Structure formats: structure tokens, C-alpha cells
Amino acid sequence: MRPLVRAPAPVKRRLAARGIAGGPTLWPGLALPTDRRLKALCDALMEQPGSALSLAQWAELTGASERTLARLFRTELRTSFAAWRQQLRLAHAVDLMSRGKPLAHVAAETGYANAGAFSTMFRRALGRAPRDFLATESRNHGGGH
Numbered sequence: 001m002r003p004l005v006r007a008p009a010p011v012k013r014r015l016a017a018r019g020i021a022g023g024p025t026l027w028p029g030l031a032l033p034t035d036r037r038l039k040a041l042c043d044a045l046m047e048q049p050g051s052a053l054s055l056a057q058w059a060e061l062t063g064a065s066e067r068t069l070a071r072l073f074r075t076e077l078r079t080s081f082a083a084w085r086q087q088l089r090l091a092h093a094v095d096l097m098s099r100g101k102p103l104a105h106v107a108a109e110t111g112y113a114n115a116g117a118f119s120t121m122f123r124r125a126l127g128r129a130p131r132d133f134l135a136t137e138s139r140n141h142g143g144g145h
Contacts, residue, residue: 030088031079033072033077034076035076037062037068037069037072038062038072038073038077040061044058045085045088046088049085049088049092049109049110050108050110050112051111052111055069055081086121086125089110092110093106094137096109098134103115103118106118118130
């Protein structure tokens with residue numbers, strides 16, 4: 001039997017410290033699994049949110065079949081692998097941006113080729129540009145300009 005992927009989760013700790021983590025989710029819509037195989041995959045992705053590995057590649061690393069992992073995402077987390085990974089990347093991006101990291105750095109850390117591609121995904125997912133999102137968050141959390 002192949003060993004499960006195991007990695008510390010500094011991303012999870014940073015999100016928790018910022019108050020993004022709480023209960024069973026790290027970010028609205030980002031539930032955490034209980035199945036050990038799916039947990040291994042999710043923990044590894046939290047360690048490397050920009051990873052471009054496919055679900056089939058993660059299956060090889062976790063010792064579960066791709067079909068099993070896809071089913072576990074649907075049944076345990078009520079979403080797909082791609083949707084869960086995007087939510088994780090958004091959570092990680094918000095953390096990085098709130099710490100003043102440039103968009104090019106945020107894009108690279110979250111698996112996007114450039115700041116423009118990242119901004120497009122961010123706008124589609126959250127309905128506003130990263131800069132607008134940060135301005136709103138800053139005002140809502142007492143850090144206004």
C-alpha cells in the first residue's frame with residue numbers, strides 16, 4: 001500500500017489566525033473532509049494551493065482511485081475537486097493579498113500564469129476585482145483608508 005501524502009498545513013494555520021478558519025470550513029464553501037484519503041489530498045493542497053496536479057495524479061499519491069476521490073468530493077464535500085481547489089486558492093489569495101503581497105506573487109502562489117489570469121478568475125468567482133475586494137474587506141474589518 002502506498003503511503004498517504006502527509007504535509008504540515010501552514011496555510012491552514014495562517015487562515016485560522018486571520019479568522020477565516022472556523023468550524024468545519026476554512027472559507028465559505030470550503031468544507032474539510034473526514035475520509036483519510038480525501039483528507040490527505042486536501043491537506044497536501046492546503047500546503048501547496050498552486051499545485052497543478054490533476055485528480056488522477058492525486059489519486060496515485062493518496063492510494064485511492066480517481067473515481068473514488070471524485071465520489072468522495074461529491075459525497076463528503078458536496079462539490080467537485082476543481083471547485084474545491086478554486087475555493088482553496090481564493091482563500092489563500094485573500095490571505096496573501098491582505099498581507100500586501102503583489103498580485104503577480106499571489107497569482108504564482110495560487111497556480112495562475114499571471115496576474116491578469118488570476119484577476120479574471122477572482123472577478124468571476126467573487127464578482128469584483130481583487131483590489132476592490134481588499135478595499136471592502138479592509139473597511140469591514142476596521143482597517144479603512
